[in-house]
Amino acid sequence: MANSTKPKIVGCQSWRNLAFIHWRIDPEEMQAALPAGLKVETFDGSAWLALVPFSMERVRPWWSPAVPLVSWFLETNVRTYVKHDNGQTGVWFFSLDANHRLAVAVARRFWHLNYIHAKMGLLTRSNTAEYHGRRTWAAGGDYEVKAVVDADVPLQAAQQGSLEFFLLERYHLFAQRPDGRFLCGQVHHDPYQYRPLRSVQISQSLTDAAGFPISSDIEPDHVAYSPGVDVQVSPLFLA
Template sequence: MATTFLTAEWRNLIFANYALDQAVLKPLLPYGTELDELDGVYYGSLVGFYFQNVKLFGRLSVPFHRQFEEFNLRFYVRRKSPTGWKRGVVFVKELVPKLAISLVANTLYGEPYETHPMRHRWDIQEKTQEIDYEWKVGSDWNHIRVSADRVGHTLIPESAEAFITEHYWGYTRRGTERTSEYEVVHPPWNIFPVTTFDVRCDVATLYGTTFAPFFEHSPVSVFLADGSAVAIKSGAAID
């Protein structure tokens, strides 16, 4: 039986989704996985959100590490298992403002975390909401921000938003022929239409120059999800 090693709430998730080239992503594929696509498009998503009520093993709270921002770049994969296809995500890099989280994630789990100064702003009004996440790269503040309606809708099956948010497995490359697999458990999220957005991200510095050209254009889509409680469960080693 899988062990739940982290529980938390993920709140106000901004997804800015870009079309990427297979050639950029294939060298980053963990062993045993293949790229997943929607209507022939291989997506990479810039995602900003907020962690709340973080607990290890469902009960242990670490002082000063219960809530914090995260910003990441991820892409989408799948793996054929004995029970069928598992659809998951691979993180190119994850930014958080807490050094201890980066150290634990990098050392114990091989996750590509970096520590950066970060901040956020939520302005929730009766009919609109403005969600803003910022992170510092060198001396410059980057950001991802949206204005969105306060009235959302439930996730539509087979939609682009469902494809982006319903990859419930995570895969981490641990060597040329070894991969860590874990499960992320959460209910479907409500989606809020975005009226305006702005993304400023130093992609070349954070992720490399091969990624930069794909983020010079507007994203294919941007949406806001409300989030929920989540549980991250230990999975298997694939080798």
């Protein structure tokens, strides 16, 4: 878990079939895209921009069972890693696409996150996961990703201090209210078990819409796949 004290929990969910696709970005370029109050966090001299498609499952308040047709949907995030002026590190989302209109509306209204409705699909077979999506009411945002997992490598947890730990083991997020103040959220889950990808094919404009054009002939600088984790969610608080 993220910490040893017992946190307040408001919701539970499972994240499944996650592909972590990262590109190095010049830190000054990334900083220019961040709101005042957040500073880019770097590893090995670079900022990192991530495309993370996955399946959200069994999403529910802590007091309720999962509900068919409500608690399952797909999501794809474009994110980077930042530090707030108060010293807290976390994730900053440029966008979060989802194919569930209610989830999009609730997250935008109560979590102040840039959720965008999209038509999305996920097909998994053998050691391959194929993701695709197209936004329904925002310009840009098409993508197709075919990730082939290297099944010859055992599942492993990231070692503290490694690039994988920096990119994957993130338990805080930031959102910005209309008045400019930041909210911080915390999630709790066991460390990711992940494998590298044997290959990945990507055609996408999600990063373009975030202000970072990345052509399909530019190879990602880091790729990984996780079968998923079970997650508990704490309430937002002012950063």
